[in-house]
Amino acid sequence: MDGTALARRTTEETAAEAARVLERTGTAPCLATVLVGEDPASVTYVRMKRRRCEQAGIRSKHVPLPATVTTAELVDTVTALSEDPGVHGILLQHPVGPHIDERAAFEAISPAKDVDGVTMHSFAAMGFGLPGFASCTPAGIMRLLAEYEVDLTGKHAVVVGRSAILGKPAGMLLLGRDATVTYCHSRTTDLSRHLREADVLIAAVGRPRFIRGEDLKPGAVVIDAGYNEGNVGDVDFASASTRASLITPVPGGVGPMTIAVLLEQTVHAARTQLGL
Numbered sequence: 001m002d003g004t005a006l007a008r009r010t011t012e013e014t015a016a017e018a019a020r021v022l023e024r025t026g027t028a029p030c031l032a033t034v035l036v037g038e039d040p041a042s043v044t045y046v047r048m049k050r051r052r053c054e055q056a057g058i059r060s061k062h063v064p065l066p067a068t069v070t071t072a073e074l075v076d077t078v079t080a081l082s083e084d085p086g087v088h089g090i091l092l093q094h095p096v097g098p099h100i101d102e103r104a105a106f107e108a109i110s111p112a113k114d115v116d117g118v119t120m121h122s123f124a125a126m127g128f129g130l131p132g133f134a135s136c137t138p139a140g141i142m143r144l145l146a147e148y149e150v151d152l153t154g155k156h157a158v159v160v161g162r163s164a165i166l167g168k169p170a171g172m173l174l175l176g177r178d179a180t181v182t183y184c185h186s187r188t189t190d191l192s193r194h195l196r197e198a199d200v201l202i203a204a205v206g207r208p209r210f211i212r213g214e215d216l217k218p219g220a221v222v223i224d225a226g227y228n229e230g231n232v233g234d235v236d237f238a239s240a241s242t243r244a245s246l247i248t249p250v251p252g253g254v255g256p257m258t259i260a261v262l263l264e265q266t267v268h269a270a271r272t273q274l275g276l
């Protein structure tokens, strides 16, 4: 499943929409990126997201903060961005450091600007199936499944991982599309039995090549959301691709779709806030 190609097409549409917003209002959509500290992976992610924004005609306002920032200072910064009419979307790069109350910082993002889908409001909207901004990676996964016309109704979807930004919302979105969902995590006993029963497998573990071809049901659809050191996913692509009917590569699968959804949601947020 070619995430790079789908992300390119999605972002072309987003860029056209951003240009229409600018033409009609005189204002370009704007994403604020908040980065705490200088974790190399986070610096790279934020730089990549800002570059993609620029390519799509989305302004980005970068707010770097020292690693020593307090929860109160971070909350104040995010609150100011939530109230700034020139900012339409807010991305607070995770992780923010162990001394910070991350939930408090995320909740300072106004739901109208939560284009990364990290607030409790967005999470609840996803759960209820109501309009709201989805978590970008799970939403990107759903786009890939839709693009390849994977029928989810009644299918057994197994999600390995239950993080709040990835595994848990991915399962919620699959459930919303009538899949029968099993969550697996570090305390799951007999993981291999669940893997063998998966029609659709979402790997969101954070362990390089953790799932191998022999673990899979023949013909399974495999989505590898993992991104580990050395540019490797959670699935061993070489062995899994001989068994799966569809599989996402790493890189070039879920990763590009995550950014494409972020940009798309930023332009949607701008449209709404500018009254279009």
Ligand code: NAP
Pocket (backbone or CB within 6 Å): 137, 160, 161, 162, 163, 164, 165, 166, 167, 184, 185, 186, 187, 188, 191, 204, 205, 206, 207, 225, 226, 227, 228, 254, 255, 258
């Ligand atoms: P995370 O918060 O560390 O969660 C990992 C999950 O995997 C946890 O739920 C954990 O279970 C589970 N797990 C760990 N060891 C396991 C085992 N042996 N068997 C079964 N489950 C196990 O990680 P995350 O933020 O969700 O990220 C997961 C991966 O996705 C990482 O590689 C990350 O880089 C990647 N990612 C990619 C994107 C993208 O845009 N492509 C975005 C976000 C994340 P417990 O809950 O029991 O601890």
